Amino acid sequence: MARPLQFDRQQALDAAMQVFWLHGFCSSSLQQLLTAMEINRGSLYAAFGDKVGLFKEVIDKYQCTMQAVVFELLNNEDDPAQGIRDVFEVTLFCLPEDAMALGCLLVNTVNELSPIDIELSNLASAKLALVEQAFINACARAQAQNQMSKAVSADDAGKMLMNTMIGLRVQSRGGASEAHLRQSITPLLTMLMPS
Amino acid sequence: MARPLQFDRQQALDAAMQVFWLHGFCSSSLQQLLTAMEINRGSLYAAFGDKVGLFKEVIDKYQCTMQAVVFELLNNEDDPAQGIRDVFEVTLFCLPEDAMALGCLLVNTVNELSPIDIELSNLASAKLALVEQAFINACARAQAQNQMSKAVSADDAGKMLMNTMIGLRVQSRGGASEAHLRQSITPLLTMLMPS
DNA sequence: CGAGTTATTGACCGACCGTTCCAAAACATA
DNA sequence: TATGTTTTGGAACGGTCGGTCAATAACTCG
Numbered sequence: 001m002a003r004p005l006q007f008d009r010q011q012a013l014d015a016a017m018q019v020f021w022l023h024g025f026c027s028s029s030l031q032q033l034l035t036a037m038e039i040n041r042g043s044l045y046a047a048f049g050d051k052v053g054l055f056k057e058v059i060d061k062y063q064c065t066m067q068a069v070v071f072e073l074l075n076n077e078d079d080p081a082q083g084i085r086d087v088f089e090v091t092l093f094c095l096p097e098d099a100m101a102l103g104c105l106l107v108n109t110v111n112e113l114s115p116i117d118i119e120l121s122n123l124a125s126a127k128l129a130l131v132e133q134a135f136i137n138a139c140a141r142a143q144a145q146n147q148m149s150k151a152v153s154a155d156d157a158g159k160m161l162m163n164t165m166i167g168l169r170v171q172s173r174g175g176a177s178e179a180h181l182r183q184s185i186t187p188l189l190t191m192l193m194p195s
Numbered sequence: 196m197a198r199p200l201q202f203d204r205q206q207a208l209d210a211a212m213q214v215f216w217l218h219g220f221c222s223s224s225l226q227q228l229l230t231a232m233e234i235n236r237g238s239l240y241a242a243f244g245d246k247v248g249l250f251k252e253v254i255d256k257y258q259c260t261m262q263a264v265v266f267e268l269l270n271n272e273d274d275p276a277q278g279i280r281d282v283f284e285v286t287l288f289c290l291p292e293d294a295m296a297l298g299c300l301l302v303n304t305v306n307e308l309s310p311i312d313i314e315l316s317n318l319a320s321a322k323l324a325l326v327e328q329a330f331i332n333a334c335a336r337a338q339a340q341n342q343m344s345k346a347v348s349a350d351d352a353g354k355m356l357m358n359t360m361i362g363l364r365v366q367s368r369g370g371a372s373e374a375h376l377r378q379s380i381t382p383l384l385t386m387l388m389p390s
Numbered sequence: 391c392g393a394g395t396t397a398t399t400g401a402c403c404g405a406c407c408g409t410t411c412c413a414a415a416a417c418a419t420a
Numbered sequence: 421t422a423t424g425t426t427t428t429g430g431a432a433c434g435g436t437c438g439g440t441c442a443a444t445a446a447c448t449c450g
Contacts, residue, residue, distance in 0.1 A: 001395060002448070004396085004447065023310070027311070029437070031436085031437090039398085041440090046396085051439090107365065111369070112306075115217050115218070160359075160380070162379070163362035164358060167365070170305075170306055171361060173309050174309050175320070184351075184357070196424080198416045198418090200426090201427070225408060235430075240408095245408075246408065
């Protein structure tokens with residue numbers, strides 16, 4: 001009944017994600033976003049409301065694509081310990097890819113916006129909390145299967161792994177090499193889950 | 196021989212540090228900086244060159260004040276293991292203070308500028324590398340005194356602690372509670388250095 | 391084909407960005 | 421007190437920011 005959208009919404013969101021991922025929210029200008037998305041101002045405001053609206057949708061999309069992989073690995077029922085190792089291994093393995101060297105969009109967002117925009121920051125924090133819970137659940141299963149030392153509670157172990165993962169992503173954004181990052185995490189994994 | 200400076204340089208740098216710490220480099224506007232420093236544009240450009248020059252001096256000042264505490268604790272010769280524990284303990288203890296809830300200025304800087312300003316990012320990275328080395332040295336001493344398991348090399352242990360500390364600071368900026376953070380790190384410390 | 395609806399386009403808005411510049415002010419020295 | 425030097429204060433610069441708006445284009449349906 002009217003003129004149809006002339007661009008692919010998901011494709012545009014992907015392009016916007018790259019810009020936000022690289023520069024952060026504040027430092028991503030409308031002009032950069034429009035160029036990357038290959039649309040123009042009016043279309044963006046008609047489709048996403050404003051810059052914040054676009055960002056929120058990007059965050060959601062990030063969860064559905066990037067985070068989904070993590071959840072799948074951490075939900076490994078047969079070998080939960082291996083699931084945990086895999087999450088770190090995949091992160092290291094994918095480092096040479098451009099996207100991975102940009103760190104985690106959610107971590108970056110929390111770090112950038114926590115003191116200035118509570119709403120956006122909380123949006124990202126909430127999604128990160130889900131990952132932490134997935135770590136904790138995986139630890140509980142690993143302990144139940146005697147794959148993980150019970151000297152530490154599953155709750156503590158999961159939080160520790162989450163903290164380690166955050167450090168890993170921040171350091172990777174900072175340009176750390178794969179070898180360097182591997183040193184930062186393997187000892188912890190072997191201590192916790194002697195293979 | 197001429198008109199003397201009408202403001203205290205160190206005091207002005209402290210004020211600028213608070214602004215950069217809170218908002219990051221890009222999102223700190225000249226106006227915010229000038230207001231906080233209680234000087235005006237001309238004075239800032241005469242004294243510091245430009246925004247980047249001011250930031251560099253702030254980073255140096257940060258190292259001389261904030262990081263100095265960390266180095267001192269990590270250089271504990273008599274009880275290196277306690278020195279390591281103290282660094283984490285102090286970080287947690289100081290969390291209620293406003294400044295500590297802003298994370299680490301160097302970590303924030305690397306995370307913000309790594310993909311867009313190599314020079315400033317490297318400036319911060321270099322200073323963080325010194326902390327990592329201090330961790331490694333402390334681990335070597337702790338192992339020599341049989342305070343730390345030798346199952347992991349001092350190099351690996353130090354890098355792991357550094358990674359954990361980075362995660363800790365990022366999560367603290369994100370608003371995590373002291374209790375939450377404590378859970379994220381104590382198991383690692385006790386596994387590494389059974390007290 | 392004509393009417394109705396929505397998307398696209400690009401000019402335009404006021405506000406703010408970092409930076410420059412210069413006259414006025416405040417000091418040390420003669 | 422007069423001179424030289426440096427800081428201070430604030431107006432002004434071009435550029436970019438996020439956001440708005442009205443005219444035009446492209447489609448569906450009657």
